[in-house]
Amino acid sequence: MPSPTASPSLTIRGTGSYLPRTRLTSAQVDAMRGWAPGRCRARYGIDARHVAGAEETTSFMAVEAARRALDMAGWTPSDLDLILGACGVMEQPIPSTAVLVADRLGLGGSGVAAYDVNATCLSFVQALDLAALKLAAGEARRVLVFSSDIASAGLDWDRPEAAAIFGDGAAAAVLEAGEGAILARGFETYAEGHGACVLAAGGTRVNPARGIAAGEDRFRMDGAQAFRVASRYMPAFLARLLARGGLDRGAIDCVLPHQASAQALRHAGRALRLGRDRIVDIFAQTGNQIAASIPTVLDHAVRTGRLRRGQTALLMGTSAGISLGGAVLRF
Amino acid sequence: MPSPTASPSLTIRGTGSYLPRTRLTSAQVDAMRGWAPGRCRARYGIDARHVAGAEETTSFMAVEAARRALDMAGWTPSDLDLILGACGVMEQPIPSTAVLVADRLGLGGSGVAAYDVNATCLSFVQALDLAALKLAAGEARRVLVFSSDIASAGLDWDRPEAAAIFGDGAAAAVLEAGEGAILARGFETYAEGHGACVLAAGGTRVNPARGIAAGEDRFRMDGAQAFRVASRYMPAFLARLLARGGLDRGAIDCVLPHQASAQALRHAGRALRLGRDRIVDIFAQTGNQIAASIPTVLDHAVRTGRLRRGQTALLMGTSAGISLGGAVLRF
Missing domain, CATH: 3.40.47.10 (Thiolase/Chalcone synthase)
Known part of the structure; x- marks a missing residue:
């Protein structure tokens, strides 16, 4: 990119x-x-x-x-x-x-x-x-x-x-x-992991007209594969993202990660080499809300005062794809 | 907008x-x-x-x-x-x-x-x-x-x-x-027409886990309502789109419309007040290919020489929503 x-x-x-x-x-x-x-x-x-x-x-x-x-x-x-x-x-x-x-x-x-x-x-x-x-x-x-x-x-x-x-x-x-800005953003897709997180039914390939086999209407996740692909690429991805904005890790006041899983949140902290106090974690009360996770944690951070005007927040995460994505915002 | x-x-x-x-x-x-x-x-x-x-x-x-x-x-x-x-x-x-x-x-x-x-x-x-x-x-x-x-x-x-x-x-x-450019673009949604073209099954509301009623897995179109909403707004939409680019209708060498239906293609010609020779119409051989229609007609125009380098093309159409959209390209 x-x-x-x-x-x-x-x-x-x-x-x-x-x-x-x-x-x-x-x-x-x-x-x-x-x-x-x-x-x-x-x-x-x-x-x-x-x-x-x-x-x-x-x-x-x-x-x-x-x-x-x-x-x-x-x-x-x-x-x-x-x-x-x-x-x-x-x-x-x-x-x-x-x-x-x-x-x-x-x-x-x-x-x-x-x-x-x-x-x-x-x-x-x-x-x-x-x-x-x-x-x-x-x-x-x-x-x-x-x-x-x-x-x-x-x-x-x-x-x-x-x-x-x-x-x-x-x-x-x-x-x-x-006055706010996106200071850096990045998005990388490693489609080799496309089979790790799948909902097959509901599109043109698997649907009622063509037949739905048992389980195809349910979300399938190979958590180990997803974690392997994501963790292989995440540290370098985050380094590139911060470099792109000329930013140091220390400039991040607040990390708003996708609440993928308890394991993924621990890994985000390690990959960023930032203390858990900088990472907003609401997973235990909401679970992984798919795309709603990142804006929910954003709203939580804003309403609880963890993210204040003028501060810098890193929104980041992984998604089915496997994709890695992030944006550094000056709030 | x-x-x-x-x-x-x-x-x-x-x-x-x-x-x-x-x-x-x-x-x-x-x-x-x-x-x-x-x-x-x-x-x-x-x-x-x-x-x-x-x-x-x-x-x-x-x-x-x-x-x-x-x-x-x-x-x-x-x-x-x-x-x-x-x-x-x-x-x-x-x-x-x-x-x-x-x-x-x-x-x-x-x-x-x-x-x-x-x-x-x-x-x-x-x-x-x-x-x-x-x-x-x-x-x-x-x-x-x-x-x-x-x-x-x-x-x-x-x-x-x-x-x-x-x-x-x-x-x-x-x-x-x-050297090419988008000279003007516009997109307007009239969600009052959201019931005119619907495929209900396949998302979070209608799916195998929650039950699919008869017909919900098939595309439903109230063609008269879709046409009414689209045709009410289309002439003014096209006028705004061209004005935004400082363009006169006469500057359009080639119109590449969504191949919605034979009726819609006739209406596009009338709304633009342009001759049928300016409008690329492949509907009889392809039908309405949903999102694939506009790029298919673009490819047809490029490969048959109807759109040449330096010429100006108007991509336009309506979609379920009802939305109206267009882009004027210098090819």
């Missing part, structure tokens, strides 16, 4: 997140699976995750998160001129999730552009980058980016290592140009 | 397309449906469409198209540093289609960034815009954009008005900075 020439102006005016009403504790998982009490917590490092109800659709949750972000900014939906959906899995194939969110926000007759970006768990980071480019080019002035995911729709509890660690939720940010 | 401030440099070095081996003629449709000979052709304005076989997956077709585009440019896959998938419906929800294409191109260990943009039938236009922004920002030097769609996986032949007009296929373009 060539070195970008500019630091695009990008100011996050508001953030918001939404957790489904139903909370599934690891004690409940132990009971459900017939495990010894405490096993789920001890094995996967998670206390609880939230599970979306039937009315808590992807677009419903996205709009709840978006309204909280708009409130923080003091904006209304009519202030927006671009809506970017950045989910791991869309609500439905046609039309895109951003369209459904635009309609729920009362923008159905507005003409506000709405479409989706999909980089699985890193969709939010790619959409932030796209928003910054659109702002810089004068193609948009005020942008909503949201990520909303319902992992529970595709989990296979007979493979608890790929089921126990996921949770549902949504988060959003509203953006404009201004 | 604010007016963009710049004309990003974007040169299309190569184009390519792929049509599945099986061709389904309208005479065969007449026989299949028990219609009088000639009815399908007379009613829908289509002679034939292509239908993907089991081995002609979304990513397989995309790679066939990509190799043709790379050949035209004299590039190899290793020249690329960004791969943007721009399909209407992805091959599978996780990971994104661009990742599968990267792997098939032999780039599995390369780190070349690969992800998807989804604006249904206008995905290619949005991905071109994103590519231009990435090139301008120095985030990429040589980009592959592909669109590949298998409409036949979701058609309901009991509703022939939404089945007879679709076809499968893929097309691609390879891009870099240079």
